[in-house]
Amino acid sequence: MERFLPPAPIPKPLVIITPLVESHIQAAIYCSKKHDMQIRVRSGGHDYEGLSYISYQAPFVIVDLVNFQSITIDVENSTAWVQAGATIGQLYYTIAQKSPTLGFSAGVCPTVGVGGHFSGGGYGMMSRNYGIAADNIIDARLIDVNGRILDRKSMGEDLFWAIRGGGGASFGVIIAWQIKLLQVPKIVTVFTVNRTLEQNATKIVHRWQYVSGKIDEKLLLRLFLRRANSSQDGKETVQASFVTLYLGGVDTLLPLMEQSFPELGLARSDCIEMSWIDSILYFASLSGEPLDVLLNRTSSVSGTYFKGKSDYVTEPISETGLESIWKRFLEYPEEMNEMQFSPYVGRLSEISESATPFPHRAGTLYSIHYGVVWTEVGKSALNRHIRGIRRFYSFMTPYVTKNPRSAYLNYRDLDVGLNNKGNTTSYEQASIWGLKYYGINFKRLVHVKTKVDPGNFFRNEQSIPPL
Numbered sequence: 479m480e481r482f483l484p485p486a487p488i489p490k491p492l493v494i495i496t497p498l499v500e501s502h503i504q505a506a507i508y509c510s511k512k513h514d515m516q517i518r519v520r521s522g523g524h525d526y527e528g529l530s531y532i533s534y535q536a537p538f539v540i541v542d543l544v545n546f547q548s549i550t551i552d553v554e555n556s557t558a559w560v561q562a563g564a565t566i567g568q569l570y571y572t573i574a575q576k577s578p579t580l581g582f583s584a585g586v587c588p589t590v591g592v593g594g595h596f597s598g599g600g601y602g603m604m605s606r607n608y609g610i611a612a613d614n615i616i617d618a619r620l621i622d623v624n625g626r627i628l629d630r631k632s633m634g635e636d637l638f639w640a641i642r643g644g645g646g647a648s649f650g651v652i653i654a655w656q657i658k659l660l661q662v663p664k665i666v667t668v669f670t671v672n673r674t675l676e677q678n679a680t681k682i683v684h685r686w687q688y689v690s691g692k693i694d695e696k697l698l699l700r701l702f703l704r705r706a707n708s709s710q711d712g713k714e715t716v717q718a719s720f721v722t723l724y725l726g727g728v729d730t731l732l733p734l735m736e737q738s739f740p741e742l743g744l745a746r747s748d749c750i751e752m753s754w755i756d757s758i759l760y761f762a763s764l765s766g767e768p769l770d771v772l773l774n775r776t777s778s779v780s781g782t783y784f785k786g787k788s789d790y791v792t793e794p795i796s797e798t799g800l801e802s803i804w805k806r807f808l809e810y811p812e813e814m815n816e817m818q819f820s821p822y823v824g825r826l827s828e829i830s831e832s833a834t835p836f837p838h839r840a841g842t843l844y845s846i847h848y849g850v851v852w853t854e855v856g857k858s859a860l861n862r863h864i865r866g867i868r869r870f871y872s873f874m875t876p877y878v879t880k881n882p883r884s885a886y887l888n889y890r891d892l893d894v895g896l897n898n899k900g901n902t903t904s905y906e907q908a909s910i911w912g913l914k915y916y917g918i919n920f921k922r923l924v925h926v927k928t929k930v931d932p933g934n935f936f937r938n939e940q941s942i943p944p945l
């Protein structure tokens with residue numbers, strides 16, 4: 479398979495357009511087509527491979543939706559219109575200003591933009607109870623390749639289906655989403671419980687694989703695996719952090735955990751009751767900050783380099799398998815800093831595999847996110863870490879899905895395959911990466927693309943090609 483290596487220097491856009499009104503976007507599409515330039519659409523700018531602001535096939539322009547941030551909440555009907563340039567932090571904040579019992583199911587990092595996030599899925603701490611963000615979209619406004627402004631009715635159900643998990647960038651410029659707001663209890667409970675290898679982490683993580691999908695859907699036990707120093711002998715060990723949201727109070731949570739997951743040894747003193755919006759701060763490591771910190775658009779991870787990859791697990795990994803993963807993790811620190819295991823099942827698996835392009839439904843136990851972060855500037859550090867995480871990914875092959883080895887679009891990874899330069903990618907070539915992200919839905923996405931953008935104007939290194 480072709481392996482992607484960023485060229486040096488990274489190509490720069492000819493111009494960055496920051497439209498103020500919809501007609502500016504229409505004009506940008508018209509001019510770009512006329513002058514044979516590509517468009518990159520940027521909402522929150524969190525794409526792992528930078529596809530919202532980089533094109534390896536210059537010339538290109540960036541349409542940055544930073545001025546499209548308005549959010550309108552309709553409490554009576556439990557709906558909201560949110561413009562594509564708003565962040566999920568802004569959305570959560572605005573909902574909480576209007577009602578203490580409404581919320582939305584999307585990601586954890588407040589600076590992520592709704593334009594890219596919702597169109598690629600949007601997994602978060604309420605996803606076992608409410609599905610992903612894309613499952614809760616009820617209408618959208620989009621500008622198509624001909625500059626027409628379309629809503630759900632005028633774009634038709636095929637295109638509306640495609641942009642809810644198929645990635646917006648292949649189909650047009652999404653201007654706004656209408657979403658269904660979700661009922662959240664006045665009080666939720668959070669906890670973070672850490673267990674190292676010396677504290678039986680292997681057995682607990684092994685058990686977690688059987689419990690985390692079956693337990694009450696109101697409970698999402700996310701698992702973070704990091705290196706840490708053992709409190710017993712100071713030696714480096716693996717620490718499993720169980721980071722959890724329960725949509726209810728501690729009095730109902732404790733018996734539930736005692737019955738289904740006693741191995742974790744959860745104590746009342748580990749649990750904190752709070753409002754749903756305070757839990758957003760908690761999971762973003764912002765507890766104690768004023769709520770309006772959620773309006774901040776600057777990511778706290780600025781100034782570091784990062785590469786992420788993803789996998790899906792359908793069969794629990796044996797204790798021996800987990801032990802060999804820990805061994806590798808400790809032996810080769812340059813390969814990875816952190817693994818996240820995010821439980822699925824619940825509402826996620828009740829929705830059919832083809833209801834949206836996001837195919838990770840019944841049968842998926844959990845996803846794995848691998849991340850390596852570094853600060854050292856230069857090619858040698860870049861190569862060391864990129865090659866490192868690729869080796870770790872290769873090492874994980876026996877434990878994860880096969881044929882295809884599934885991946886999550888929102889954790890964009892050009893290593894899983896990419897389009898040819900120019901406009902010449904065939905269905906077969908794109909299937910290499912397309913089946914990994916979309917499974918059985920890839921074919922329908924190609925048909926929608928062929929219908930709405932047959933000339934492939936909206937394209938990037940991993941866009942859906944037309945037939």
Ligand code: FDA
Pocket residue numbers: 518519520521522523524525526528529530531543562563584585586587589590591592593594595596597598599600601602645646647648650651652653777779888889
């Ligand atoms: P960005 O603007 O970079 O866009 C991403 C892609 O969508 C690009 O291809 C872009 O062209 C396209 N696009 C953007 N706006 C568009 C529009 N209006 N119309 C058409 N196409 C558009 N994911 C998750 O599911 N759960 C999580 O908890 C997190 N957490 C998280 C934390 C951090 C720190 C990062 C960096 C990323 C995540 N993610 C995540 C992944 C995130 O969901 C993913 O990167 C999204 O694509 C980000 O959307 P943005 O709008 O910010 O990205």
